[in-house]
Amino acid sequence: xxxxxxxxxxxxxAARQLRDGTACFVGIGLPSTAANxxxxxxxxxxxxxxxxxxxxxxxxxxxxSIGDGVLADTADAVVxxxxxxxxxxxxxxxxxGFLGAAxxxxxxxxxxxxxxxxxxxxxxxxxxxxxxxEIAASCREVxxxxxxxxxxxxxxxxxxxxxxxxxxxxxxxxxxxxxGGPRTVITDLGVLEADPATCELTLTRLHPGVTVExxxxxxxxxxxxxxxxxxxxxxxxxxxxxxxxxxxxxxAAA
Amino acid sequence: MAKLVSLAEGVAExxxxxxxxxxxxxxxxxxxxxxxxxxxxQRRDLTxxxxxxDVIYDQLIGAGCAxxxxxxxxxxxxxxxxxxxxxxxxxxxxxxxxxxxxxHAGMANRYVAGASGLPFAVxxxxxxxxxxxxxTNIRPIECPFTGETLTAxxxxxxxxxxxxxxxxxxxxxxxxxxxxxxQKEAVLAAHRSLVTVEEIVDELEPVPGQVVLPGWAVTAVxxxxxxxxxxxxxxxxxxxxxxxxxxxxxxxxxxxxVDWIExxxxxAEVQA
Numbered sequence: 001x002x003x004x005x006x007x008x009x010x011x012x013x014a015a016r017q018l019r020d021g022t023a024c025f026v027g028i029g030l031p032s033t034a035a036n037x038x039x040x041x042x043x044x045x046x047x048x049x050x051x052x053x054x055x056x057x058x059x060x061x062x063x064x065s066i067g068d069g070v071l072a073d074t075a076d077a078v079v080x081x082x083x084x085x086x087x088x089x090x091x092x093x094x095x096x097g098f099l100g101a102a103x104x105x106x107x108x109x110x111x112x113x114x115x116x117x118x119x120x121x122x123x124x125x126x127x128x129x130x131x132x133x134e135i136a137a138s139c140r141e142v143x144x145x146x147x148x149x150x151x152x153x154x155x156x157x158x159x160x161x162x163x164x165x166x167x168x169x170x171x172x173x174x175x176x177x178x179x180g181g182p183r184t185v186i187t188d189l190g191v192l193e194a195d196p197a198t199c200e201l202t203l204t205r206l207h208p209g210v211t212v213e214x215x216x217x218x219x220x221x222x223x224x225x226x227x228x229x230x231x232x233x234x235x236x237x238x239x240x241x242x243x244x245x246x247x248x249x250x251x252a253a254a
Numbered sequence: 255m256a257k258l259v260s261l262a263e264g265v266a267e268x269x270x271x272x273x274x275x276x277x278x279x280x281x282x283x284x285x286x287x288x289x290x291x292x293x294x295x296q297r298r299d300l301t302x303x304x305x306x307x308d309v310i311y312d313q314l315i316g317a318g319c320a321x322x323x324x325x326x327x328x329x330x331x332x333x334x335x336x337x338x339x340x341x342x343x344x345x346x347x348x349x350x351x352x353x354x355x356x357x358h359a360g361m362a363n364r365y366v367a368g369a370s371g372l373p374f375a376v377x378x379x380x381x382x383x384x385x386x387x388x389x390t391n392i393r394p395i396e397c398p399f400t401g402e403t404l405t406a407x408x409x410x411x412x413x414x415x416x417x418x419x420x421x422x423x424x425x426x427x428x429x430x431x432x433x434x435x436x437q438k439e440a441v442l443a444a445h446r447s448l449v450t451v452e453e454i455v456d457e458l459e460p461v462p463g464q465v466v467l468p469g470w471a472v473t474a475v476x477x478x479x480x481x482x483x484x485x486x487x488x489x490x491x492x493x494x495x496x497x498x499x500x501x502x503x504x505x506x507x508x509x510x511x512v513d514w515i516e517x518x519x520x521x522a523e524v525q526a
Binding site for chain 1: 280281282305306325326327328329331332333335336339340343344355356357358359362363365366377378379380381382383384385388402403432433434435436438439463465486488492493495498
């Protein structure tokens with residue numbers, strides 16, 4: 001199957017990032033779609049954790065919000081919101097945190113709060129932090145899923161809502177952040193990984209048909225590119241079929 | 255023992271102008287009907303507290319009830335922005351809105367501290383973010399045992415907390431189940447509390463995963479069937495996702511919004 005959209009490629013690439021048997025803290029939207037795709041394909045034992053307190057949710061359709069009834073109905077346990085943050089996230093029990101971003105810089109610092117102007121008089125007021133700052137701090141690793149473009153991939157984020165690697169190597173340790181940080185960023189163009197030495201996000205993989213020039217043009221800083229740049233596999237027929245069936249459940253629920 | 259009241263009585267007695275008010279419910283069990291009653295009774299200058307302002311606070315903010323918002327995530331889940339919230343922040347319409355902004359973990363712990371009778375809560379959170387630069391009650395604190403630097407946030411003590419639940423009995427014991435969010439903590443942290451329920455029954459049959467708020471810990475209970483719509487009440491209703499999607503267009507424009515509030519809230523038929 002060759003006919004697929006850039007968003008479908010991004011979702012499939014994000015799903016592939018999740019290993020079977022791990023615990024994943026899932027935000028709504030694209031991360032939830034990717035996590036459910038993973039569970040329905042290569043990672044049937046993926047543990048989905050929603051901040052509404054649903055641990056081990058197994059929805060058969062995509063929820064619109066993180067608190068849809070299908071999550072509670074299918075969860076191994078439903079706990080309170082203080083419990084999900086204090087007992088499950090804070091001590092580092094969760095392997096992967098999936099986050100989105102309105103702005104992202106080369107060290108994976110994320111803004112979802114305000115854009116432009118200043119904090120009290122912003123050009124655009126965004127939803128804010130939610131669970132993200134502590135997800136970014138405490139999960140063993142963070143995967144960011146975001147469309148790549150100049151408005152999003154900025155030299156500097158207007159507001160640090162969730163910390164990636166701060167200003168570079170050593171910052172997470174200095175701040176006492178115990179999780180591994182944003183090791184991987186998956187976009188509609190390819191995959192970026194944090195360089196082990198410099199912590200800078202480095203383009204390591206392009207999706208099929210995408211060029212380095214396109215990725216550079218969609219990045220607001222001089223993009224680091226790996227010496228051995230790989231090309232990812234397109235979505236398989238099975239991945240696409242499952243993804244589209246999941247998306248259809250969202251429309252059917254409407 | 256909680257007093258059984260009508261919704262209008264409960265709001266009239268317990269929610270006052272200038273109060274700090276928390277309407278909690280995490281996607282599930284959001285007390286929409288009570289929020290609408292607050293709009294009908296034209297409360298002003300409220301400090302609204304809520305982890306996820308959701309459509310309910312978009313309505314209260316747009317109706318001019320709020321002076322200040324204490325929150326951690328202000329969006330329409332799965333849909334997009336809260337346009338009335340954005341209009342208030344960006345353009346001070348209909349009145350200016352002050353923000354006090356936290357993370358979910360911070361807000362949850364602030365309710366826990368309030369419920370526990372402690373002045374503050376400690377967590378690993380906010381470190382390295384820009385939030386403490388703008389929200390002045392996020393402070394570093396040194397652990398007296400390990401010397402580690404952690405974060406302190408003050409207890410939340412709302413004047414009144416309003417929540418919705420499945421059932422209560424005639425003594426005002428409240429029973430809720432499914433996603434129960436931070437409601438127990440929010441009720442116990444507050445000076446007064448109002449609980450709306452789907453029904454009042456003679457006896458509360460136990461349900462797996464239930465949270466029970468004893469009647470002596472609740473100020474008032476009002477029977478309000480479907481009082482969480484367009485949110486939902488597990489076992490009674492399903493989330494009206496269509497309404498959440500429709501709200502995007504209703505709330506985008508001031509006139510459309512005002513007209514909607516007029517027709518569906520201010521002039522709505524309400525059970526006495």
